[in-house]
Amino acid sequence: MPLRPPASLAYDDFDPQDEGRREALLTLGNGVLTVRGAAPWSTADAVHYPGTYRAGLYNRLADVIEGRRVENESLVNLPNWLPLTFRVEGEAAWFSLEAVEILEYRHALDATRGVSTRELLFRDGAGRRSWLRERRLVSMAQPGLAALRLEIVPQGWSGILEVRSGIDGGVTNARVPRFKPFDKQHLEAVRGEAVSPGLLLLRCRTRGARTGIGTATRTALEAGVLLAREDRAEAASIAEHLRCGVAPGRPLVLEKTAAIATTGDAGVREAGEAALALLRDAPSFAALEAAHAAAWSPWLARMRIEAAVPEQGCAARLMGFRILQTASPHSACLDVGFPARGWQEAYRGHIFWDETFVLPFLMFRAPGIARALLLYRCRRLEDARAAASAAGQRGAMFPWRCASDGQEQTPRLQWNPLSGRWMEDHTRLQRHVGAAIALNVWRYCEATGDEDFLARHGAALMLEIARFWAGAARHDPATDRYDILGVAGPDEYHTAWPGAAEPGLRNNAYTNVMAAWTLRRAREALERLPAARRQALCQAMGLEGRELAHWEHVSRRLRLVFRDDGTLLPFEGFDRLRPLDLQAMAEAHPGQRLDWVLECQGGSTNSYQVMKQADTLMLPFLLSWQELAGTLEGMGYAMTAEQWRRTAAHDLARTTHDSSLSNLAFAGALARLDPAASLRFFKAAMKPEHDPSSASSVAEGPHLGAYGGAFLVLQHHYLGLHLERDGLMLDPAPPPGLTPVRFGLDCRFGRFALAWTGSALRLCADPANRAPVRVSHSGGVQALAPGASLLVAPGGAAGPWREASPGLPGGQAAAGAG
Template sequence: MEPSILSYEGFDPAAEGLREALCTVGNGYVATRGAAPESTADGVHYPGTYFAGCYDRLTSTVAGREVENEDLVNAPSWLPLRFRTPGQDWLSLDRSEVLEHRQDLDTRRGVLTRRTRFRDPVGRVLAVTQRRLVSMHDPHAAALETTFVAENWSGPLDVRASLDGRVTTSGVARYRDLDGRHLVPVAQGYDPADGVAWLQVRTATSQVRIAQAAVLVLTGTRTGTEGPVPGTAEQTAGESAVLTRLDLVRGVPVTVEKRVALYTSQDRAISESLVAAREHAARLPSFGRLLADHAAAWERLWRASAVVVPGQPQQALDLYVFHLLQTLSEHTAQLDVGMPARGLHGEAYRGHVFWDELFVFPFLLLGFPRVARSLLMYRWRRLPRARRAAADAGYRGAMYPWQSGSDGRDETQRVHLNPVSGRWVDDHSHLQRHVGIAVAHDVWQYYQATGDVAFLHGYGAEMLVEIARFWCSLATYDKADDRYDLRGVMGPDEYHDAYPGAGRPGIDNNAYTNVMVTRVLRYALDALALLPDDERAALRRRLALGDDETDLFERVARRMRVVFHGDGVISQFEGYDRLAELDWPAYRARYGSIRRLDRVLEAEGDSVNRYRASKQADVLMLVFLLGERGLLDALAALGYPFDAAALDRTVRYYLARTSHGSTLSAVVHAWVLASRDPEASWQFFREVLDSDIADVQGGTTAEGVHLGAMAGAVDLVQRCYPGLDLTGDVLRLAPRLPAEIGELRFRLRYRDHWGIDVRCAHDRVRIGLAASRQPPITVAVDGVERTLAPGETWEPARQPLRAGRRA
């Protein structure tokens, strides 16, 4: 891998799923996996295409139960383009002789290039070069350019291009017992007058109509002319194909462009999806023009988001920024969609929205605040559903679900398949109520970074109040201790969903949940205080929010319980210290990787609930979100004596008891260790960089990338190592770069300043504001503040920090 180029040499069936996921091209509206255009879903290839927010719901019978699931739908494939030499079968990577094969993903321009040389059974060598894009300029356009060269022969070449709506949603092996037949054919056809082939399907339950229209254009002929390819239509239910024959001359390249328009009935400013697709396809410009506009759009994105870290990390960072922007672009801001945890790259987690946006928001706030706002609006529009969920469970306020899809109902499964044991087991992960905490934290961080008072007034304050209401209604008061408890929840750890032998699911007083709830209550109170008097009064009337409730917010924020054990270590939850210790060396020796320790133990007839073992960072998430000083202050406000030494002991305790079964875990550990053990922090950072490129989870990346970890890698070099903090109306920097990073550079947006350039090194910092008419801002480096006006640059000298404390 070179900077900005991800390359794969040769065809490796075992690695094809990973390559297809990492070679996905998209624009935030639609994305297509990097499968070969001649391939089909066959256990090796999976040419999936996904529209943001296009879900469908089906019922399946699983383990004797009727189970309803909503899936991000695998839409019709616009890719198919097959070819064959005279008298032979269609050529393919799997079933033909491949002399050479190479894929290159250009992340700077968003172009996937494929070069393959085939030899047919009679010795004819055909070279195929293809370039593919999903336009970042025009969200409804995609294109495939294919150049054929007959190297040692002349003669006809059959080419079949199609739009295939017969696909199913079956890209994840453990879901294949579930019904994935989401597409119902509606119409297909071909108009020889303009050369446009079209296809329309609808989703089975949600009734979304998906339309695609394609035109084939022949270029690069010996005459130098171009025009629609003459062809014969082959129409069947769910597929629209055009079969044509090219006349190849030895050594002379012939190029065919497949230009495609893609729409759904969820789109704005259209009358009907098929009409829109057909009209658009007929007017699509050449591949060269599409590419020029597409590359220019990507150049604008890179100017706003590039992070420069000299050396090897640059490669992974470029790839991860690229995939973040392919899922969450400016086009996404026009849609009513959330952030699927696995991007638009595969079907893992069924394309649902979890809490992972908590890890992605910092990246968006520094470069694309409008996109961050759109994700908050997705949550806002589903506030009524969250209120209903809380009421149905007997609570007040709004209870956001652990997994969300189209309408905000709880999509969390109640059973899941353990692929190690092959058994379906009960799933209590719907008890991860802390997703509401993530929503509230994102609302407040958005306001801190943008100063968008209008959003806070119109939407954010109400969301914060309703989330705070929920947590106060869930809390129970212990009069003897004058403390509030939160019982029957699950924390971010995700392993512990019940006490050993307990008759009910859930655990009590999860430290992360309890401490973060106190922050949510403060966010709600502060947001109310920021409203003008008349607006605050109007909101209180509309929500029937009395002084008694806001007084309760204040009391719970001051008297929430946090449990400690042995030497002042924060307990992950009440009773954690009474669980058995796991023999970590024995399990590692027996199984090698124990990232998914829960599955290993269940297969043995045991339960992870019995052990002091965490899937991922839980208590340490508090340091990640609040910072060390913020956590110490939060505990002090609750009346708990806790200092830096106790925090060090807490860090050590959980470092030894975490299996890192989630890619997010390494992000948090790298952050927490940055100030105490830079070498260990760097090792975790390297693991984050490898998370998807090296598929550290052992096969999961093929099912969709891990957007939270990708964003976390970027966040470590944009916020953690530079010590960047945007809270409190001051842009603060306190760099703590690892020895392996000599200097890093990035650009950020803060409040209304859209071009702040930052350079950080061990002995200097440089901050420059682009010229504009915006007011000055206050910046601080290592605690020294200065007012900086647009067009000014500040470069204070600084002393390199001492080596971090060892935890």
């Protein structure tokens, strides 16, 4: 009988058209190594794509595209350690799923132990039936190790099996079809050797960075009869062949353990010898799995989210598991950021702003990991200063996409697979990434009370970003307003005004509000520092009171643009663009990206009132309503609830949701504006990559920011937990139909459990907390003692807006562009 172990995610059939997506979703990692869920007998083809990656191991290659020299830095696909296959002696073809009749099948992920399993009963072309079982892990106990266990059980037949186990160094970066025109060969100087029976080693290095890579494998026959063993070397690979006798019902068990080391690892001078040293100390698969599960256990306990609906609880735990596979205690020791699609080939493994969505999850459960992700930004402050200077600005201008260093990695050209043409890419103009970094620093320090981080790193980061915004704002004497020009917002479908000589937009609402927020918070961060540190930092930056006063003025006079009915526009001029029937476009071009479709027709999304994802509505998604209202009022704008509803309706009608982050942003933004719609978006977002219609995108790597964003919606918007300077605030707004949910969290005030019972919010303080904490809620303010709990009913607060006002909603300050 087949085994049916507990599964967080499982597939009970083999679907070649969906296999690429499943390989991405069943990927295993420990924050350092990541291994796609490809079968060990598979090779890179139209169905399968084996891939092994090391966090932060990038390589830069150059190409000539459209007469321009372009450089791309990519996360490198390392030598493939997985190859392990078999055939009956005398047959020419090695085993493959496509060549046999599959009678039973299951490919599953057990997130409670961090292992994947694959099991199938098959019948080959000669009519022989066999069970095949694989178990795999990427060790959380020893981050340089990965291993698999393969079991073959003949059913009613006997004979001799030939087994091949090897390391393939002939791999390329070929997972993303859009990158086909670019050079994909990152490895060179590939040399394989058989060190001893069962022990193989393959050395190579990256072509550009010349990083040395050592991959060593040990293949052991744990059960079965070994008849012979020999090594076979090829140009870019090394393998060994085993002849094994098999009998009916008698398992043939093979264990393959891999050790991977690079010259980028601490203390490694020669990667091959380092890999061999790791492998020689590696125990059996059973011992590896026991240590691996033990290492995972406390982290999974911290991430645990309990839900009354089992499917939702499982989805939530899976989200936390995937985040930890990318950012773990091991990656915290490296100089790496948080890649948008995990350590896979999507987006070349680049770092965008996705830590903004993940940090609220991590900082309340794993503050050390959150701190490490912020340090990645801090180490690139000098590069950001240099970028600002090169652009004629002061302060720090962080890149939209970065990788090994702080240089901008956003490509100038993007390939349109529908038209076969190159498209200009101006998304690097998303300068708002700097405001997101400042927000992350502030949120982390608020949550953890890490004043040392603020003093050593965070304040300087925030101040330099604020300095950039103050310099980027252009004063209009006629209105005493400041304009920010030449930028792009989170909606990547607009990066230039139609027909303009230069790319960029004028007064993107999200950018301007977040710039104002940064200018205000940076001054607060400075005031929080000890006097000596504050004085030293101001002296080092040449920061004087006169400049700080200018920041204050800019923060209060940045311009926003409204329609006559009070709707906040995404950017100045948006209402003058042409309307577009999104439903008709979707019906005519199902499953296709709108920007690609319009380019095929000789047009551009820049010309239309259409958005890829939430833009203005990112504001109430990332900021609490109290914080957002305070920022807007500081700018001289007071928006009513009705204005926000109009703005949300305006944007929703024009959004294609071509990003998996869009559902989360609207779920959070609409929590108080339209609770029913909010919950629909939230439920869709809880399964962001499980829809087969998104297979081609997810196959390149799942969007991890969406996982963290789901938690942000749940904790901050629905359950309404916010940190204040002197305590906690509970302002729950659960949408009707939100089922009970419970999770724990740590912050500077202690450890707590937060639960939605279905009718009320319960906050419990851990008995070990040092002191009572001040908790404000709709019923007033009270001190929550260690071991005590309180119950808060929803509906007490409706948001810091006015539901109605005389004349134009929001007053005249909200009209036009004034």
